Amino acid sequence: KIITRRNVHHVGTRYNTRGIDDNGHCANYCETEQIINYEYNTLSFTQIRGSVPVFFEQTGMTAQTQITRNEELTVQAFSKHIREIEKDYPLIYCVNLLNRKKEGENIITLSYEKQIRKSEFKNLRYYYFDMQNECKYDNYDRIEYLMQQVNNVLNIFQFFCENESTHEVHKDQTGTIRTNCLDCLDRTNVIQTRISWLVLEKML
Helix, strand or coil, X not given: CEEEEECCXXXXXXXXXXXXXXXXXXXXXXXXXXXXXXXXXXXXXXXEECCCCCCEEEECCCCEEEECCCHHHXXXXXXXXXXXXXXXXXXXXXXXXXXXXXHHHHHHHHHHHHHHHHCCCCCEEEEEXXXXXXXXXXXXXXXXXXXXXXXXXXXXXXXXXXXXXXXXXXXXXCEEEEXXXXXXXXXXXXXXXXXXXXXXXXXX
16 A cells, blocks of 8 residues: 655645745655565565755746845755654655756756755755656656666665564665655656655565
8 A cells, every 4th residue: 555644744735835944845745655464474665755955936826936135045944854854764865856957947956066065964865867868758758767776776765664473674664765756746756656666676
């Protein structure tokens, strides 16, 4: 089964609520857990999605994108966001799916990458995959290039596994993958689904 838990902070409708707030909460932030019962074992893996943890907004009919705070004024909120994730997952792998050729998405990516470079978090890794351009003309086989990177990460992060009879924990998940596109919808759905399938293969 699949359970998704939506964060109750920084919520709102599309275009009105974007990015991060002063407390480190991101819009469209969800944790999704896949749970498998297999041969007297309960296995589980969680991954997260959320808006890019920088200050930005989109206004008007054409959804013009603006970065509303510079990198110096973003550091504190960004750090709060990462520390909040750290409480549950010591290791964090961020996958960014924004389109480099779209100006509105590229300026968000540039702001995000500045925060990553300035970050002092040793447990944080970042991977950029321009999904719309990589998979142009429905060439979704290109996703496997990303999955090669993710597979290496999953071998480190593992998943939770407990014997239902003895309650012995055989494995524990030590890290999570944080995926984003613009609204954390279509592109994010595709990649999180592919990651879930990859984890399922490892579980079984």
